[in-house]
Amino acid sequence: MATDVTMPQLGESVTEGTITKWLKKPGDSVSKYEPLCEVATDKVNAEVPATVSGTVTELIAEEGATIEVGQLICRIEEEGGAAQDNGETKKEEAPAAQADTEPSETPKKADQPAEQGDTSMKRRYSPAVLRLAQENNIDLEQVQGTGKGGRITRKDILRIIEEGPLPAPVEKAQPAKEEKPAAAAPAQEKAAQPAAQKPAAPGVSVEPGDEEVPVSTVRRTIAQRMVTSKHEAPHAWTMVQADVTGLVQLRKKIKDDFKQREGISLTYLPFFIKAVVDSLKEFPYLNSVWGGDKIILKKRINISIAVATEDALYVPVIHDADEKSILGLAKAIHNLAEKTRAGKLTMEDLQGGTFTVNNTGSFGSIASQPIINYPQAAIISMESIVKQPVIHQDMIAVRDLVNLCLSLDHRILDGLMAGRFLQRVKERLEAYGPDTQI
């Protein structure tokens, strides 16, 4: 029995992945959980494991192709045959049989004009379509189907054969690659397709001398996420100022020892995170997610931290940050930052964040208005610690001040709770003194 392997859901908001490399080819035998291919998703590289043991019979998705989650990528002929699978097969049949009992639903759908956008049948190729495509070197991914559910019909293919080959804009754009064997062509075309699908922003013109930088996958994902967040969540913003003179003194006192003992630098970030985490426990609404008709208060406190690289922004997660000490947090931050820069973040590292701490101070910012890491409820940014003359104990004094900026999803939170939360973070940060034990 052949088992279909589909693009897995590699993370909660991941909708598609690009096959970067096939690790198996047809005829190779695989054991369950053995990696089949490498996949680049929005923000992470992952491997797709085999779902069953057997022999790879067919690679459906080509290298370089971007495949939607749930779409077929390859087939594995299961080893051991039917006897072993009977149980599973039957289970699978049950829902199918149920579907059969409600046939009235499908035809109804067909009559609805709304079906226009339905592409559920786009990749259901009939024998005739497959044969004609093969005989005439037609890349079916490029063909617009006119059949039900976007299915490519035999007539669609015959029309293409009659009207001549599909336009190949990619080849013109990259003349250098024309020499490459034909096999490379589909991959190129495919790579170009998503870009082509996204039309240029209106009103944007390219003048002579301008440089056009193609948008990378990560860049596009960032763009899309930011738009989604700004679009979905009504952002409100608030800021408090904390006097962290004590914390600065404490860090100054212990950082050399710390570095020597632990091998990593002690930054302010673990202190900030600790203050945030402890405060989140008091205000669970800050550690929640908007669920449409409900607000989901997350039990675990997983802190997403923004880590910038030259060209992109990653938000790896410190899981169960509430169970970690300053040392634990420092190590976790260090590890994630290292992994990010080395491009070795795993899916696990990027999943499950419930609140984001953004360390904008690291590049000198003193105030920022962060965009919420959707669908979280809020994001806090820690700005630069700046020495300032202030009134302290009724005297003019030079103190280390820091701004704490909070963007919140106003559907979930109002200013009052956000303000109280910020106050508690502030109090916690201000409570540090040169002699605090960590």
Add this chain to the structure above:
Amino acid sequence: MPVMSYIDAVTQALREEMQRDEKVFVLGEDVGVRGGVFRATNGLIEEFGEQRVLDTPLTESAIAGVAVGASCYGMRPVAEIQFADFIMPAVNQIVSEAAKMRYRSNNAWHCPMVVRAPYGGGVHGALYHSQSVEAMFTCVPGLKVVTPSTPYDVKGLLKSAIRDEDPVLFFEHKRCYRLIKGEVPNEDYTVPIGKAEVKREGTDVTVISYGLTLHFALKAAEQLEKEGISVHVLDLRTLLPLDKEAILEAASKTGKVLIVHEDNLTGGVGGEVSAIIAQEAFFELDAPIRRLAGPDVPAMPYSPPLEKEFMLNPEKVANAIRELAEF
């Protein structure tokens, strides 16, 4: 070219064959003095006499049995079973004797006989006067099963059947008798048994049918042309042996096949046609092969609304074609 009805084409073919060959004779219930309950043998007894136009007892086994014996001795009997529903008592003679005669006698004997039988519903005939029985015989090697749908084919095929050296079952759709008219040449001609015919050229969906439902398909095709759906229609004409070549060609024409017959779905000829296509034209297919057929119920209902429900019609065929076209 004169236009005549389906049943008149039957009569003309019989008359011309009886004139041509004096070994040809007809027998059956009420075929003589009465001229047949449907008037298919009208005027024959007057022209050829009671020696060649035999009124038989109400015994189908005898009608078929006499035909088997006579044909073995070189006669060309054309036996009429008044309604195909009544063929059951004759099945033993047809299936066990006529069909196997040449084989079991190692070519020493053969049965050049024809069994004519009106079949099908839509005439308020209810249970015993509406059945489609063709599929019961298409699984019997040694027989030929012919089901013409037009007057032209009736005359040409009946002549071929009479001249055939082996037993031929000639099923005439009784609803077609006076409903379907068409041009029929006066001169002698034959239509070969085992050859299907494209009755309409099209590019979107192929409909394969025979008998009355063939006309439904043509009507549906006409209607659908206005909607921009081009329908290719193949008339099987002979159900045994099937014209594989024509079936495959028609199926390949569009890659979407609808098989339509009045005989019930299960075990109907559509299953065989579909299997041929699936096996030999797989890479031409653009959609699952569909069958539209009579329901799997024991009999044609007498109640007019239920009969209407049972019977196919151009609308039902058009709907099925439309679905395939959209696929």
